[in-house]
Amino acid sequence: MFLITLAEKGGGSQQLTFEKNEVTIGRLSGNDIVLAKGNVSKYHSRIVLKDGKFIIVDMKSTNGTFVNGKKIAAPQVVRPSDKIYIGDYILNVEAKGASPTQTAQRAAASSDGEISSEGARSEDGQSGERYQEEYEDAGGEEEKENEEEPPERPARSETGALPTGTKSRMPASMAAALARKQRKIDPRVERYSRLQKDIHDRLIEYLDLRRLDMDRLGDEELWRRTEKAIKDILDQMETDQELPDDVDREELLTDVLNEALGLGPLEAFIANEEITEIMVNHANQIYIEKKGKLFLSEKIFSSNQAVLGVIERIVAPIGRRIDESSPLVDARLKDGSRVNAIIPPLALKGPCLTIRKFKRDALRIEDLIRYKTVAPQMAEFLEMCVKARKNIVISGGTGSGKTTTLNVISSFIPDDERIVTVEDAAELQLPQDHWVQLESRPPNLEGKGAITIRDLVKNCLRMRPDRIVVGECRSGEALDMLQAMNTGHDGSLTTLHANTPRDALSRLETMVLMAGMDLPVKAIREQIASAVNIIVQQTRFSDGTRKVCFITEISGMEVDVVTLQDIFYFKQEGFTEDGKVKGRFVASGFVPRFYDDLQRRGIPVNMSIFRED
Numbered sequence: 001m002f003l004i005t006l007a008e009k010g011g012g013s014q015q016l017t018f019e020k021n022e023v024t025i026g027r028l029s030g031n032d033i034v035l036a037k038g039n040v041s042k043y044h045s046r047i048v049l050k051d052g053k054f055i056i057v058d059m060k061s062t063n064g065t066f067v068n069g070k071k072i073a074a075p076q077v078v079r080p081s082d083k084i085y086i087g088d089y090i091l092n093v094e095a096k097g098a099s100p101t102q103t104a105q106r107a108a109a110s111s112d113g114e115i116s117s118e119g120a121r122s123e124d125g126q127s128g129e130r131y132q133e134e135y136e137d138a139g140g141e142e143e144k145e146n147e148e149e150p151p152e153r154p155a156r157s158e159t160g161a162l163p164t165g166t167k168s169r170m171p172a173s174m175a176a177a178l179a180r181k182q183r184k185i186d187p188r189v190e191r192y193s194r195l196q197k198d199i200h201d202r203l204i205e206y207l208d209l210r211r212l213d214m215d216r217l218g219d220e221e222l223w224r225r226t227e228k229a230i231k232d233i234l235d236q237m238e239t240d241q242e243l244p245d246d247v248d249r250e251e252l253l254t255d256v257l258n259e260a261l262g263l264g265p266l267e268a269f270i271a272n273e274e275i276t277e278i279m280v281n282h283a284n285q286i287y288i289e290k291k292g293k294l295f296l297s298e299k300i301f302s303s304n305q306a307v308l309g310v311i312e313r314i315v316a317p318i319g320r321r322i323d324e325s326s327p328l329v330d331a332r333l334k335d336g337s338r339v340n341a342i343i344p345p346l347a348l349k350g351p352c353l354t355i356r357k358f359k360r361d362a363l364r365i366e367d368l369i370r371y372k373t374v375a376p377q378m379a380e381f382l383e384m385c386v387k388a389r390k391n392i393v394i395s396g397g398t399g400s401g402k403t404t405t406l407n408v409i410s411s412f413i414p415d416d417e418r419i420v421t422v423e424d425a426a427e428l429q430l431p432q433d434h435w436v437q438l439e440s441r442p443p444n445l446e447g448k449g450a451i452t453i454r455d456l457v458k459n460c461l462r463m464r465p466d467r468i469v470v471g472e473c474r475s476g477e478a479l480d481m482l483q484a485m486n487t488g489h490d491g492s493l494t495t496l497h498a499n500t501p502r503d504a505l506s507r508l509e510t511m512v513l514m515a516g517m518d519l520p521v522k523a524i525r526e527q528i529a530s531a532v533n534i535i536v537q538q539t540r541f542s543d544g545t546r547k548v549c550f551i552t553e554i555s556g557m558e559v560d561v562v563t564l565q566d567i568f569y570f571k572q573e574g575f576t577e578d579g580k581v582k583g584r585f586v587a588s589g590f591v592p593r594f595y596d597d598l599q600r601r602g603i604p605v606n607m608s609i610f611r612e613d
Helices: 100-112 128-135 141-145 172-181 187-207 219-239 249-261 266-271 304-318 365-370 376-387 402-410 453-460 477-486 501-513 521-531 593-600
Strands: 002-008 013-018 022-026 045-050 053-058 076-078 084-086 089-095 275-282 285-290 293-296 328-332 338-342 352-356 392-396 419-423 435-439 467-470 493-497 534-540 546-558 561-575 581-587
Touching: 002 045, 045 084, 053 089, 187 219, 187 249, 219 249, 249 304, 266 275, 266 285, 266 352, 275 304, 304 328, 304 338, 304 352, 365 376, 365 402, 376 392, 376 402, 376 546, 376 561, 376 581, 392 402, 392 501, 402 467, 402 493, 402 534, 419 453, 435 453, 453 467, 453 477, 467 477, 477 501, 477 521, 493 501, 501 521, 501 534, 501 546, 501 561, 521 546, 521 561
Parallel strands: 392 493, 392 534, 419 435, 419 467, 467 493
Antiparallel strands: 002 013, 002 089, 022 045, 045 053, 053 076, 084 089, 275 285, 275 352, 285 293, 328 338, 338 352, 534 546, 546 561, 561 581
């Protein structure tokens, strides 16, 4: 739909064709037209086709956008004969398949360099200034009523402190379809959100935070200066009678400050110890998990751009990035909480953020017994497994508590042993002093420099570890982990995703094959049978409780099949009247082989824990 002629001052020209209704221009990759010059802003301008008219919009660029020599202060309609000046570049725009007359007019204008003193006008004589109000609805009526569509990109401020807002690139038809699916927001909440966004926009203009030197300013000074600026804005709004009487000024001040520099409405959830998980589906929908159950929060973000600002503030301090070329990321908060973020174009409704909160006080085995995650005899058995240097795999579904159990079991490792942990996003919190913590690294802007879990597991073998603990095996690192378990690193631990102990074996086989080694299945199974001693299977039930449903020993091989023997299991017996899972932990009566060995060697062990109930 677009045919743009791009010429550099003193250089050649080229024609670019775009099959879309909007084209973005700027210095950063991710723009449709990238102009890599210092006098072009990261996200400088965009050109929109609406009702057959082309509109040029300046995206609050530093040096401005000019049409026929005049700097535009608002969206402006341009004709094929008009010249658009951006830095050292000149652009002409016309519809793809334009008539020969239009093309000739554009070519003539480009060659003779004439500049109109009247500014650009649409073909029916409507001025760009008069068209501004129509442009502001360029996303369609649905966009104006519903401000929760995905933004065109994670627009960044110069420092990343306060991203500036931009209109959505989502087509109006898609926006309308999504709006119908999304919940109806309380009018008071919506009004408060609009007020918050208005103050946030004024704050950007007031401080021009894009030009603040973040390193010199420091966090405390930035928060102090921003808080003072918000108070000044609120004072002015009260003077102008723009602040509703029913709004709590202090609450509004806190909310705007948190959204500008903190985690917005998520700050309250982070502070609430009862909340274990926070899920932002888009700006207007935040779910929380409390006591294992999901609840829809009344709090919302003022815009999707505000969600993007929060995501950037999370990932930037740990050297990670999120943009159109890398639209998903794993990260962590300062307190260790695990974060996953995914943004448009992959997330259709808007930026999506999931936070698994980090417990300030690490759980102990007594806590798991109190929560009825394990029975006392199971806890005693797991402690003996760790001290006897048995290799343990903790298996379970998403949110079943695998990492928590891994953390608790790892605390049984003796203090005089060297522990090396490997994770994607550091979560483990071990009490031992001799502990080396490693974390993987994603690729840089050029797609280089990535350090994977597998790279770190291989490196562990050169670090003289007594124990290797891998936060989660997802791919080819499973092969390296099994080899480590088989070559003198007994007592290693890891987790993986699977629904049953038998499924855990199948998953291990699959991950070993993902390492790229052309191994026969029988060889892989023999490797697993000799490396892994115990599988701990954990499940999250419908009432939100998490329980270790199986503790299973890998007892060997029969022909081509790995044999399993359950030692403990959870026997579900139905539900209580209030919907809670009812059941009990049962010992199968089977005594694991290594317990017999310990007994023969004279090491005291409690054999009574294996008696059948």
